[in-house]
Amino acid sequence: GQQVMQIPQYQHVQEGEDFTTYCNSSTTLSNIQWYKQRPGGHPVFLIQLVKSGEVKKQKRLTFQFGEAKKNSSLHITATQTTDVGTYFCCNTNAGKSTFGDGTTLTVKP
């Protein structure tokens, strides 16, 4: 996989606020996957994006792949306490997967 930089590293929000994590690469990516890992748990696959400018939604989660396929974002609307965890982006290239360092989200009730 190719290097993917993820920001921010941590995000603390009040319940009900929105949250966004960003994933950036210096090179064009063929795909981006997003995963969520709850504290003490394992990564759970959320979605894969492959097309330029692609936008996908899962309930309160919106995933975007940039037009140049060099960046991606995950946006959560009106966070809930169940959204806590670490969100990772990942690129797979020739069978090798490269994960970003993740954004850890905490939600204050």
Next chain:
Amino acid sequence: DSGVTQTPKHLITATGQRVTLRCSPRSGDLSVYWYQQSLDQGLQFLIQYYNGEERAKGNILERFSAQQFPDLHSELNLSSLELGDSALYFCASSVGTSGGEFFGPGTRLTVL
């Protein structure tokens, strides 16, 4: 529950020892991946097997080896263990060779 099983759940051993971690993929999945997750290194891709053949290799140390058997289960062998090998080891599986991966619960290895 992802359908991927890993054993054992916890493993405590001493430096210099050798251990074997086992993974059974989801039913129907042909690809198996191994990852190491530590606090300072994040999720590191180690190796991928597809239908019994090694397909991709990441930052896997020479002291580590893996294989995928005809029944598609996989084993990760870690030898000459060092303190720095202490980490969570995840196995994941997928139907094909790319796309979303389904992770097992992990094996927590502690090297004393």
